[in-house]
Amino acid sequence: MVTRDLSRSLAQHAFFRGMDEKHLVFLAGCAKNVLFDQGTFIFREGEKAGVFYLLRYGQVALEVHGPRKGQIRFQSLHEDDVLGWSWLFPPYTWHFDARALSLVRAFAFDGVCVREKCDADHELGYQLMSRFAEVMVGRLQAARLQCLDLYGAPA
Amino acid sequence: MALPPNPAFTAPHVNDPMVPQPYRIAGRREENYDTFTLELVPLGDEEPHGFRPGQFNMLYLFGIGEVPISISGDPARPELLAHTVRALGTVTTAMKELKVGDVVGLRGPYGSSWPFEALQRQDVIIVAGGIGLAPLRPLIHHLLSERRRYGRLVLLYGARTPGDLLFQKQLAKWDEKTALEVHLTVDRGTVAWRGNVGVVTTLIPRVQFDVSHASAVICGPEIMMRYSALELEKRGMARDQIYVSQERNMKCAVGFCGHCQFGPHFVCKDGPVFPFSLVAPLMKVREV
Amino acid sequence: MALQTLEVSELGEILAALAQRGYRLLAPTIRDGAIVYDEIDSHQDLPIGWTDEQEAGSYRLLRREDEAVFGYVVGPHSWKRYLHPPALTLWRAERSEEQGFTINEERAEADKVAFIGVRACELHAIGIQDRVFLQGEHVDSHYRARRENAFVLAVNCSQAGGTCFCVSMNTGPKVNEGFDLSLTEVLVENRHFFTVEVGSDLGAEVLDEVASREATAAECQEADRSVQNAVEQMGRSLDTEGLKELLYDNLEHPRWLEVADRCLTCGNCTMVCPTCFCTTVEDVTDLGGESAERRRLWDSCFTTEFSYLHVRPRVTISLPLTLSPGGSVRSSSASRYRQWLTHKFGTWFDQFGTSGCVGCGRCITWCPVGIDVVEELNAIRHTPGSGASERGE
Numbered sequence: 001m002v003t004r005d006l007s008r009s010l011a012q013h014a015f016f017r018g019m020d021e022k023h024l025v026f027l028a029g030c031a032k033n034v035l036f037d038q039g040t041f042i043f044r045e046g047e048k049a050g051v052f053y054l055l056r057y058g059q060v061a062l063e064v065h066g067p068r069k070g071q072i073r074f075q076s077l078h079e080d081d082v083l084g085w086s087w088l089f090p091p092y093t094w095h096f097d098a099r100a101l102s103l104v105r106a107f108a109f110d111g112v113c114v115r116e117k118c119d120a121d122h123e124l125g126y127q128l129m130s131r132f133a134e135v136m137v138g139r140l141q142a143a144r145l146q147c148l149d150l151y152g153a154p155a
Numbered sequence: 156m157a158l159p160p161n162p163a164f165t166a167p168h169v170n171d172p173m174v175p176q177p178y179r180i181a182g183r184r185e186e187n188y189d190t191f192t193l194e195l196v197p198l199g200d201e202e203p204h205g206f207r208p209g210q211f212n213m214l215y216l217f218g219i220g221e222v223p224i225s226i227s228g229d230p231a232r233p234e235l236l237a238h239t240v241r242a243l244g245t246v247t248t249a250m251k252e253l254k255v256g257d258v259v260g261l262r263g264p265y266g267s268s269w270p271f272e273a274l275q276r277q278d279v280i281i282v283a284g285g286i287g288l289a290p291l292r293p294l295i296h297h298l299l300s301e302r303r304r305y306g307r308l309v310l311l312y313g314a315r316t317p318g319d320l321l322f323q324k325q326l327a328k329w330d331e332k333t334a335l336e337v338h339l340t341v342d343r344g345t346v347a348w349r350g351n352v353g354v355v356t357t358l359i360p361r362v363q364f365d366v367s368h369a370s371a372v373i374c375g376p377e378i379m380m381r382y383s384a385l386e387l388e389k390r391g392m393a394r395d396q397i398y399v400s401q402e403r404n405m406k407c408a409v410g411f412c413g414h415c416q417f418g419p420h421f422v423c424k425d426g427p428v429f430p431f432s433l434v435a436p437l438m439k440v441r442e443v
Numbered sequence: 444m445a446l447q448t449l450e451v452s453e454l455g456e457i458l459a460a461l462a463q464r465g466y467r468l469l470a471p472t473i474r475d476g477a478i479v480y481d482e483i484d485s486h487q488d489l490p491i492g493w494t495d496e497q498e499a500g501s502y503r504l505l506r507r508e509d510e511a512v513f514g515y516v517v518g519p520h521s522w523k524r525y526l527h528p529p530a531l532t533l534w535r536a537e538r539s540e541e542q543g544f545t546i547n548e549e550r551a552e553a554d555k556v557a558f559i560g561v562r563a564c565e566l567h568a569i570g571i572q573d574r575v576f577l578q579g580e581h582v583d584s585h586y587r588a589r590r591e592n593a594f595v596l597a598v599n600c601s602q603a604g605g606t607c608f609c610v611s612m613n614t615g616p617k618v619n620e621g622f623d624l625s626l627t628e629v630l631v632e633n634r635h636f637f638t639v640e641v642g643s644d645l646g647a648e649v650l651d652e653v654a655s656r657e658a659t660a661a662e663c664q665e666a667d668r669s670v671q672n673a674v675e676q677m678g679r680s681l682d683t684e685g686l687k688e689l690l691y692d693n694l695e696h697p698r699w700l701e702v703a704d705r706c707l708t709c710g711n712c713t714m715v716c717p718t719c720f721c722t723t724v725e726d727v728t729d730l731g732g733e734s735a736e737r738r739r740l741w742d743s744c745f746t747t748e749f750s751y752l753h754v755r756p757r758v759t760i761s762l763p764l765t766l767s768p769g770g771s772v773r774s775s776s777a778s779r780y781r782q783w784l785t786h787k788f789g790t791w792f793d794q795f796g797t798s799g800c801v802g803c804g805r806c807i808t809w810c811p812v813g814i815d816v817v818e819e820l821n822a823i824r825h826t827p828g829s830g831a832s833e834r835g836e
Contacts, residue, residue: 061344062352070345070346071345071346072343072345073343073344073345073346073348073352074342074343074344074352074353075352075353076340076344076350076351076352076353078351078361080361101349142353142354142356142357145354145356145378145379145382146353146354148378149315149342150284150285150313150342150354150355150375150376150378150379151284151285151286151287151313151314151315151319151342151375151376151379171533171534171548171549171551171583171584171585172582172583173533173534173737173739174533174534174546174548175546176546177542177543177544177545177546179543198542215726217536217538217543217544218536218726218727218732218735219726220724220726221724221726243753243754244753247753257543258542258543258544259543260544260546402752403750403752403772404749404750404751404752404772406722406723406724406742407722407724409579409580409581410575410579410580410581411575411576411581411583411720411722412722412723412724412742413720413721413722413742413744414721414723414742414749414750416744416786416790418790419789419790419793419794421794424579424580440694440695441778442772442773442774442775442777442778443694443772443773443778443782
């Protein structure tokens with residue numbers, strides 16, 4: 001019962017805190033354990049986004065690059081964080097680059113598989129979407145503060 | 156009309172509180188592209204004034220003007236008064252030209268201090284933004300000098316870019332050699348930057364502390380302090396466990412000029428350090 | 444010491460006695476169409492036979508039908524211009540070879556001055572500034588020197604002005620302490636005299652030098668009636684009950700926006716106010732850069748510079764819009780009017796233990812658009828709670 005073992009591991013992750021076991025077992029069917037070496041790209045801007053990650057260990061940077069600007073890191077993600085939501089809606093393409101800044105362990109979820117399960121079980125869909133919404137609200141709020149150039153004024 | 160005597164007035168050494176004393180620049184360090192630290196020693200043979208972490212001095216540049224600057228050095232070494240200055244206005248920009256040996260005027264120290272007595276036996280979460288680390292550094296020195304009196308000590312420090320982070324060597328040393336956990340973050344990382352990227356508030360949900368025995372001290376621009384306090388409150392911290400350092404325009408530092416009023420408070424003498432519970436309601440009102 | 448009586452012709456002798464003792468006589472006198480405070484040579488320079496007519500945004504001098512010496516109320520000046528002058532050099536500095544520069548403190552010394560005709564509201568205003576400059580942790584030595592060298596010849600008001608509300612503020616019209624000598628002017632049926640109350644040993648000494656006599660019961664009654672007259676004439680009245688809490692609860696009241704539409708933020712109210720104490724400093728050098736000095740100047744919370752904080756230039760990541768320019772904490776006129784009024788009638792209690800207003804009415808009279816603090820406070824009181832902000836906790 002690989003799926004059941006995996007569902008137990010999933011239950012440990014902050015993202016799934018409070019989620020029903022039956023939903024976790026159901027979702028575990030879409031999940032696998034993955035590992036990224038330091039410095040590798042987990043995904044790159046413009047690639048097909050068919051997956052999302054729950055980070056278990058290590059640090060990931062979200063980056064964008066361009067002439068003159070060079071490479072800009074605008075967010076770092078860590079253990080307990082969610083990485084990626086471009087799999088949720090068409091055109092299912094990654095917006096930014098994600099790079100492992102250290103060895104990274106994560107659960108990877110197949111996007112198509114998860115979407116199908118959510119279509120089939122709306123209760124699961126609601127549970128999952130409300131978790132994503134909370135993450136997105138937090139990221140949006142933080143991004144707004146980041147835009148404010150908070151430290152510009154003297155203390 | 157005869158007036159009753161005022162003990163403060165007749166005390167020795169209390170001259171006009173508006174008159175600066177000469178101090179010589181004994182050391183100068185560049186911290187980053189617009190920020191530098193000046194170490195000052197009294198020119199006369201007078202004893203150095205002690206100070207409490209979080210207090211500030213008024214620094215006078217001959218013929219240019221005077222500005223309030225937090226003391227950023229070790230309170231155990233008051234003979235070398237460090238002031239970390241960001242060149243922003245006329246006076247601080249002119250101060251950039253100061254060299255070792257030059258003389259500036261100094262009055263102080265003024266204002267309230269970080270409540271280190273109240274922090275004893277507590278986990279202390281220190282949240283700093285930009286140059287807001289400068290007035291917190293004396294507190295860190297002090298906490299480390301009597302380390303065993305405190306619980307977990309955590310510094311969360313955010314700046315625009317890695318190049319803006321102040322006192323980097325010292326922070327690295329503290330992180331390695333003392334029991335002070337240092338977490339740095341920047342708004343925009345460079346390729347060489349392997350640390351956190353994101354505003355300082357995003358570090359707060361990940362810090363470990365015992366909320367029943369924890370306090371936080373915050374210094375940075377007001378918006379950053381408000382949102383940092385909000386994140387700490389989400390973690391269960393009460394407003395009276397949180398302290399902030401306020402900033403207002405200041406001309407006299409002794410409660411005469413009226414400029415630094417923040418509601419009923421004079422930032423110069425009632426502050427700059429306030430319990431968040433006292434100032435949070437005012438911080439919510441615009442343009443107070 | 445019992446009340447004394449002084450014939451009107453003897454007032455000049457009191458002034459002469461003060462001058463004899465080396466006091467400069469500062470007194471009400473007519474200049475530029477108003478009664479101002481300035482140095483006088485004798486009682487002849489007082490505005491004898493004049494009165495003033497005051498309303499919101501209006502002031503005019505009128506001839507009286509009698510020869511009253513103090514038959515007017517307060518003008519645009521107050522005694523703070525002598526105790527806490529509009530411009531004062533705090534110290535001078537000279538460049539020096541070995542030390543960079545040396546600072547020469549201006550000695551805090553003051554001439555002996557006699558304030559002639561100080562009203563009850565003004566004595567309270569002086570008491571309020573004493574709390575600011577003398578009774579805190581730090582003492583303003585310049586203020587103290589001036590204060591110690593001032594002889595106070597007070598006058599009880601026998602009539603009130605159109606913008607007066609000292610009765611509401613409990614600051615007049617009768618003086619009760621803080622004076623050396625206090626006069627009540629009585630003008631009845633061919634009699635014109637002063638009753639004199641002694642407030643200090645120095646006052647008694649000065650009075651001894653003129654031929655006063657003990658006041659009769661009838662004279663005392665006339666004096667009381669004269670002050671009662673002022674009480675009954677009060678131009679305005681203000682409900683001060685819970686004013687501090689009212690203001691603290693209404694920091695977001697819509698009235699602030701409404702008054703801001705009228706307010707020119709000229710700062711006249713702060714300049715004429717006898718308790719407003721805010722100052723700025725100015726550092727100046729000579730052309731050669733060899734000497735510098737610091738001057739202290741009256742300032743007003745109605746300027747945007749008053750609360751200015753330096754702003755670091757933005758980097759490229761920033762929101763494209765800012766609704767108000769950075770820098771000044773109080774960039775809107777509404778916030779500056781709120782600061783002034785809330786300070787005067789609210790936060791002052793927490794800072795200094797009293798109201799910051801003495802009900803002299805100057806800010807009403809001298810407001811170029813006639814904004815009336817009494818009306819503004821009443822407006823907030825009568826529609827409270829519409830923007831109540833969180834308090835205390």
